[in-house]
Amino acid sequence: MNAARTDVLIIGSGISSLTSAALLAAKGKKVRVLEAYTKPGGYMHSFSRFGEIYDTGAHYTGALGPGQPFHTILDYLGVYREDLFEPLADERFDVFRFPDFEAAFSKGYDRLIPGLVAEFPHEADAIRAYFARVQATVKNFPHYEFSDRSENDIAGTGLDVSLASVVEPLTSNPKLKCVLYAYCVLHGVYPEEAPFGFHAIMTDSLIRGAYGLRGGGDHLAKSFVRAIEAKGGEVLCKKRVTEMRVGTDRLVKEVRTEDGGVYTADWVIAGIHPKAAFRLLRDESGLAYDPFTPVFRERMTNLEESLGIFGVYATTKDAPPVDPHRNFYYFDSSDPETFFDTLTPDQTPKAVFLSSANRRPSPEAKNFAFSLHAAGPIEWFDDWRGSRFGKRPAEYAAKKEAFAENIFRAVERYEPGLRAKVGKYVSSTPLTHLHFNGSEDGTSYGLYHSIANTGARAIGPRTKVINLLLTGQSTLFPGLLGAAVSALRTTGHIIGIKPIIEELRLLGRKNESLHHGSGNADFARQFG
Amino acid sequence: MNDQMSLSNEIQTKVNDLFIKGFEIPSEKLTPTASLYEDLGLDSLDAVDMLVHLEETFKIKVDGERLMEVRTLQNVYDLVAEVARNAGSETVAQHAPALTANV
The missing domain is CATH 3.50.50.60 (FAD/NAD(P)-binding domain)
Structure with a gap:
């Protein structure tokens, strides 16, 4: 053959x-x-752990x-x-939690926009203008809207302009900016450098039809x-x-x-x-x-390569403390200028993403399987690049555990008591991704x-x-x-x-x- | 006028530098009327690399669609000059690095 x-x-x-x-x-x-x-x-x-199935990338x-x-x-x-697939919640499928406020995206623009306007009543015009621009922009991508436009025709695709250049003239409200920039966590590009067009596709696709696997x-x-x-x-x-x-x-x-x-x-x-x-x-x-x-x-x-991501895959001994049909983004700061900065593994991360591993647990479920992801570049684990998966030394495990605990600490601010309910967990680093996917520098999103x-x-x-x-x-x-x-x-x-x-x-x-x-x-x- | 002349010379020198070192094209072929595709042997992939390099070298932002208009070396000089002029020509003089030897 x-x-x-x-x-x-x-x-x-x-x-x-x-x-x-x-x-x-x-x-x-x-x-x-x-x-x-x-x-x-x-x-x-x-992969399977603790009798649950966890996703490495398809959250x-x-x-x-x-x-x-x-x-x-x-x-x-x-x-x-x-x-x-499992449809996520119609109402508030993505919840964004910040130190001094909370906002959420609901399914469909007819739910989303009134929901955000209720949270930001003085920003109604900015909210409507932003999402109108998102919807108008995605229509210009022939492989997304299946139109007969040429793929070389980039007019109106927003690929030449940054997300920040669209948002900044619309609003000076830092909280609203936090919300509009929150999905940057999903591609790891700063608002000043992210092409508005692809951020718009990501945003539009999730608002219209967010599903878990x-x-x-x-x-x-x-x-x-x-x-x-x-x-x-x-x-x-x-x-x-x-x-x-x-x-x-x-x-x-x-x-x-x-x-x-x-x-x-x-x-x-x-x-x-x-x-x-x-x-x-x-x-x-x-x-x-x-x-x-x-x-x-x-x-x-x-x-440049995109972000390396650190993952924690855990299960609790109690019923789900949050709705498995929702995702939660926990931010350490309400300053959109800083919340994508990667710090060091000794500090709590700036942003953590929580998703349910089992989107449809039985009503009698006695546990909650979930994963947490935060930026964690391969450089933190450079010392062990030469070691083999499954045979890495105790120092590597200790560093992983230390950062995993910092991720839990970042989440505890919003979900107090969650860590105490966790029975077992495992974690992954960019070296794990390098082993399983061969991705350059173990990054999760390819090129920056x-x-x-x-x-x-x-x-x-x-x-x-x-x-x-x-x-x-x-x-x-x-x-x-x-x-x-x-x-x-x-x-x-x-x-x-x-x-x-x-x-x-x-x-x-x-x-x-x-x-x-x-x-x-x-x-x-x-x-x- | 002198400033404009020196800007234009600078653009020409740096663009030619890209073609000599970046695309390994003999300098004698670099006449203003030379066609990028027929005479200098570039293809559409090279044109994208040229665009990215010019943007980095001159700290400018060129609308990708304008590549379609560029046929000759003179068109490249003109495009860079036009975009740089609109962006503020001092950025060209201050920030444009020489093409490094290891390209």
């Missing part, structure tokens, strides 16, 4: 790789996915309501199943694999790619894996970090291959998504190697939705995107009118 040539080889099996594979397979391409780890999914991985996502973009993409690919992201990954296999594609695990051999004609000739496998294809899609993909390039004799200009090399060297790295300035999907395309959150936006949408752009270079966008638009409309999302397999087949 290894000797068989496929139309497309895909390196990595995060959601961008799996979306690429499922879409190409549905369009008749023979695809093969090569994953280094023992199971597919990348940041969709979930919640947006645009999953019937007819909404992410729902439509998954349905189109034959991946969507209602039992994979039921039973963990592994189920979503498996659903992708089933869809790919049903169309004749393959997802192979334990296949760590070590080399891409490129000919003098700048075409990848072979992809080699650690276990001696040699794979060939017309196209190669790398769903791994762009820097990691470029490190795999070799010439035909196996020497390092560098087709890049000095200016591109300098750019890659200077590109500042204006300078986004839109017309993004790395990929095309590269100097003619048949090598990049996909994933580094090439577009972070998160499940951003990474999945990046795959639409990438595969468009192989199969043409316009007919697919039109089919997505029609399917979205149909689902919206049916007003229940599942099982449009017939419709998908019709176009498949």
